[in-house]
Amino acid sequence: MSKTNLTRRGLLKTGAGTGAALAMPTIFSGAAWAASHSGFTNAPGDSSVTLGFNVPQTGPYADEGNDELRAYLLAVEHLNGEGDGGMMSTFTSKSLDGTGILGRKVNYVTGDTQTKSDAARASAKSMIEKDGAIMISGGSSSGVAVAVQGLCQEAGVIFMAGLTHSNDTTGKDKKANGFRHFFNAYMSGAALAPVLEKTYGADRRAYHLTADYTWGWTQEESIVASTEAMGWQTVEKVRTPLAATDFSSYIAPVLNSGADVLVLNHYGGNMVNSLTNAVQFGLRDKQVNGKNFEIVVPLYSELMAKGAGKNIEGVFGSTNWSWKLQDPGTLAFVKSFGTKYGFPPSNAAQTCYAQTMLYADAVNRAGSFNPCAVVEALEGDSSSLPGIDSAANHGFVFDGLGNGQTMYRASDHQCFKDVLVMKGKSNPDNEYDALEIVEVTPVKQVWYEPDHPMFAGGDLGACNPGA
Amino acid sequence: MLGLNKKDALLFMIVALLVGIAPFLLNPFPEGSSLGQMFNAGYPDLMQRFVIFGILVIGFNILFGLTGYLSFGHAAFLGIGSYSAVWMFKLLGYNIVPAILLSVLVSGVFSLLIGFIALRRTGIYFSILTLAMAQMCFNLAYSVLGNPNSNFNLTNGETGLQVYGNDPQYLMSEGSREIPHLFGLAMRDSYQWEISGWLFTFNTGYYLSGIIMLVAFYLSIRIFRSPFGLMLRAIKSNKQRMNYTGLNARPYALAAFVISGMYAGLAGGLLSSMDPLAGAERMHWTASGEIVIMAILGGVGTLVGPILGSGFIEYFKNILSKINDSLLHQWLSWLPDGLEDGIVWVLHFFVGKGWQLTLGVLFMLVVIFLPGGLVEGGQRVGRLFRRKKGGADGASAKQPAE
Numbered sequence: 001m002s003k004t005n006l007t008r009r010g011l012l013k014t015g016a017g018t019g020a021a022l023a024m025p026t027i028f029s030g031a032a033w034a035a036s037h038s039g040f041t042n043a044p045g046d047s048s049v050t051l052g053f054n055v056p057q058t059g060p061y062a063d064e065g066n067d068e069l070r071a072y073l074l075a076v077e078h079l080n081g082e083g084d085g086g087m088m089s090t091f092t093s094k095s096l097d098g099t100g101i102l103g104r105k106v107n108y109v110t111g112d113t114q115t116k117s118d119a120a121r122a123s124a125k126s127m128i129e130k131d132g133a134i135m136i137s138g139g140s141s142s143g144v145a146v147a148v149q150g151l152c153q154e155a156g157v158i159f160m161a162g163l164t165h166s167n168d169t170t171g172k173d174k175k176a177n178g179f180r181h182f183f184n185a186y187m188s189g190a191a192l193a194p195v196l197e198k199t200y201g202a203d204r205r206a207y208h209l210t211a212d213y214t215w216g217w218t219q220e221e222s223i224v225a226s227t228e229a230m231g232w233q234t235v236e237k238v239r240t241p242l243a244a245t246d247f248s249s250y251i252a253p254v255l256n257s258g259a260d261v262l263v264l265n266h267y268g269g270n271m272v273n274s275l276t277n278a279v280q281f282g283l284r285d286k287q288v289n290g291k292n293f294e295i296v297v298p299l300y301s302e303l304m305a306k307g308a309g310k311n312i313e314g315v316f317g318s319t320n321w322s323w324k325l326q327d328p329g330t331l332a333f334v335k336s337f338g339t340k341y342g343f344p345p346s347n348a349a350q351t352c353y354a355q356t357m358l359y360a361d362a363v364n365r366a367g368s369f370n371p372c373a374v375v376e377a378l379e380g381d382s383s384s385l386p387g388i389d390s391a392a393n394h395g396f397v398f399d400g401l402g403n404g405q406t407m408y409r410a411s412d413h414q415c416f417k418d419v420l421v422m423k424g425k426s427n428p429d430n431e432y433d434a435l436e437i438v439e440v441t442p443v444k445q446v447w448y449e450p451d452h453p454m455f456a457g458g459d460l461g462a463c464n465p466g467a
Numbered sequence: 468m469l470g471l472n473k474k475d476a477l478l479f480m481i482v483a484l485l486v487g488i489a490p491f492l493l494n495p496f497p498e499g500s501s502l503g504q505m506f507n508a509g510y511p512d513l514m515q516r517f518v519i520f521g522i523l524v525i526g527f528n529i530l531f532g533l534t535g536y537l538s539f540g541h542a543a544f545l546g547i548g549s550y551s552a553v554w555m556f557k558l559l560g561y562n563i564v565p566a567i568l569l570s571v572l573v574s575g576v577f578s579l580l581i582g583f584i585a586l587r588r589t590g591i592y593f594s595i596l597t598l599a600m601a602q603m604c605f606n607l608a609y610s611v612l613g614n615p616n617s618n619f620n621l622t623n624g625e626t627g628l629q630v631y632g633n634d635p636q637y638l639m640s641e642g643s644r645e646i647p648h649l650f651g652l653a654m655r656d657s658y659q660w661e662i663s664g665w666l667f668t669f670n671t672g673y674y675l676s677g678i679i680m681l682v683a684f685y686l687s688i689r690i691f692r693s694p695f696g697l698m699l700r701a702i703k704s705n706k707q708r709m710n711y712t713g714l715n716a717r718p719y720a721l722a723a724f725v726i727s728g729m730y731a732g733l734a735g736g737l738l739s740s741m742d743p744l745a746g747a748e749r750m751h752w753t754a755s756g757e758i759v760i761m762a763i764l765g766g767v768g769t770l771v772g773p774i775l776g777s778g779f780i781e782y783f784k785n786i787l788s789k790i791n792d793s794l795l796h797q798w799l800s801w802l803p804d805g806l807e808d809g810i811v812w813v814l815h816f817f818v819g820k821g822w823q824l825t826l827g828v829l830f831m832l833v834v835i836f837l838p839g840g841l842v843e844g845g846q847r848v849g850r851l852f853r854r855k856k857g858g859a860d861g862a863s864a865k866q867p868a869e
Contacts, residue, residue, distance in 0.1 A: 058820050110789070110819070112819065116746065116748040117625065117744065117746040117748065118748050121744060121746075125742070126510060126512055129510040129511050130507065130512075147626060147627050150629055154646065212624070212625070213625030214624065217614070242625060461632065
């Protein structure tokens, strides 16, 4: 009895949803969506809306995850009109006014991804199925982000990626319902290579230690490509398990390999441990091929710098953002984060805060929570970044969220903005001051076409509003 | 009935009834209330997990409960089943029948191989051998066979194996559904019944898994009561004496190992059918450990214990890990301020990321006070009611603090 009932209903719902999606021409402006407050997964009621924050609270990326969570809570406060409003005042899109999203109070649920794809999907599923979350955000591991992004696409909710740096997230695994504000491995390579060449010269032999999952692979690929392009040789590429905590057995062979640069494609707790091991083995005091042995950490974070302490002195890396920038958005965000928690935010925190604001703003501009309306709003009105001559240069352009002028590219849902090259400071004033900005690499230098070989093979597909 | 004696038939009926009305039982609090937000477990994903892990532990119990061989690598078969199912989705299409058949078959083959080697030893050596085999499977899946840049990418590494738009899917025709389904009946489809604040969800995938679990449960009862089951028990009680009477114990143990491996594969296949992504973590040794804990918690060697144990652990894993401080504050807001903050401060260590601590404490309590697992707890309560003369006061004092 209930079986037939259920299939028919399910079919009708899906059919109606698909029909509505197809019938709606994509050129509709936001106002057209305002009428439809149903027909998509987890349509919120009139008084409140629930967002799901899915971050690693345990595992190798737990520090980053907990900092992301702090940023989410701050963003929710600001959206609901509590606190000092943070970057809401500097954000160039002015649709947010502290009354929640579309007049609905913002509630949130949290979950622990444990830095495992399976656990992250289970947690995201319970947010969607049990708590009625209309948007899932979070990350800190690209494997997890890719897995959860796929789930959100199937379930018909929006995924606003947090910290995920793999090329695949907006490359071969890109999805219409997923968006990434953070930069990626390709951009790291493009920004770092010129600085490395200037400092260490064009004749170097690099040894890669790489975290064995999607992020590590794509970062290794990107760094190898950009350093080999300027004349470096790659001696060896060694994969290390994500769950590893002791890297001594991987460091020892580096000494006898004839390499004079060690590239650590590690992040979070992994990087803290591998860098500490490398320094303990005395790598940095070595002379190889008549040159000083150097270490490079392509993806940096303030939390890792804090964890590694003195060992990161003089080590180059790249970040998405730094609390030391002096633009009004950064100043406002650092002030409200510092007031609430007593220390400056990491770049993982900034990207999560920005993603929450961008989502809220997109819903307000679209006038609907319908995922397809939100996708349309985030893909923008084909405005473009100045100075880049490309057919793909169109999307939603904004400023005031700390990264300068930024564009959500319509063709792959990746944000394009300036990238920071950082260096471990020699005499930090305190533990949050461990990194200094070497160079702000302009967006033009890190630009790539959507069909670049490192990103090819994916298909954005159509937005899915669910049943 | 169906070859079961009266007692077993009654047990089977009770389990079937519980599976049927689980959507009501698991949602005891109204939708939207803070208690409901915390403790309601009647959403499709978790209900599916209850029955699927039930199948897994029922199978494990056939090996561990009857023969006493403690396999510490059962998660490997779960993972192998999951990968097989996703490969069927990738190659043939989203119908779950070939997926589940292949997952049972492949995990059967693997358990035959692993069992053949591991069963040369008994006791702790057997456990270590299975653990080592499972870790090898994990590492192969996680790294060696999972590099997307190599030509032979079987498992897609840490990201997990999933279906892509450009996969062949030879049996997919125009109009077939793009999500796992049973001849058009999608696993994700649910019927929601809203009644004065309560919301009950009836999910296709859950009921399908539930029916399969009942079949698995029925088979396990038949095995427990069969002459074959008696042989397995003989292995557990005294293998040497069995050998002296002229019986070779190893084929029986191997058969039990393969059967329980196939149960695990079936569970893996179902897991993938509910959510078409297979990650290597489900083969990790901690996952194997969890299966052992589920079995011990429920009651080793009992019929219904595995189902209780897996439900218990899955509930705590999914519910406790999602409670955060702001929810606790909401829930305890009726208390005076200082007291509220104090209690939340204490509870903070037991919920959210501290859920494993809570689970550990509960596991210790059960093992210390109820060595027979939750089933023994149930029996003790049952005995209480049966001999009413004893009086409620004296008896309740004996109850362990749960």
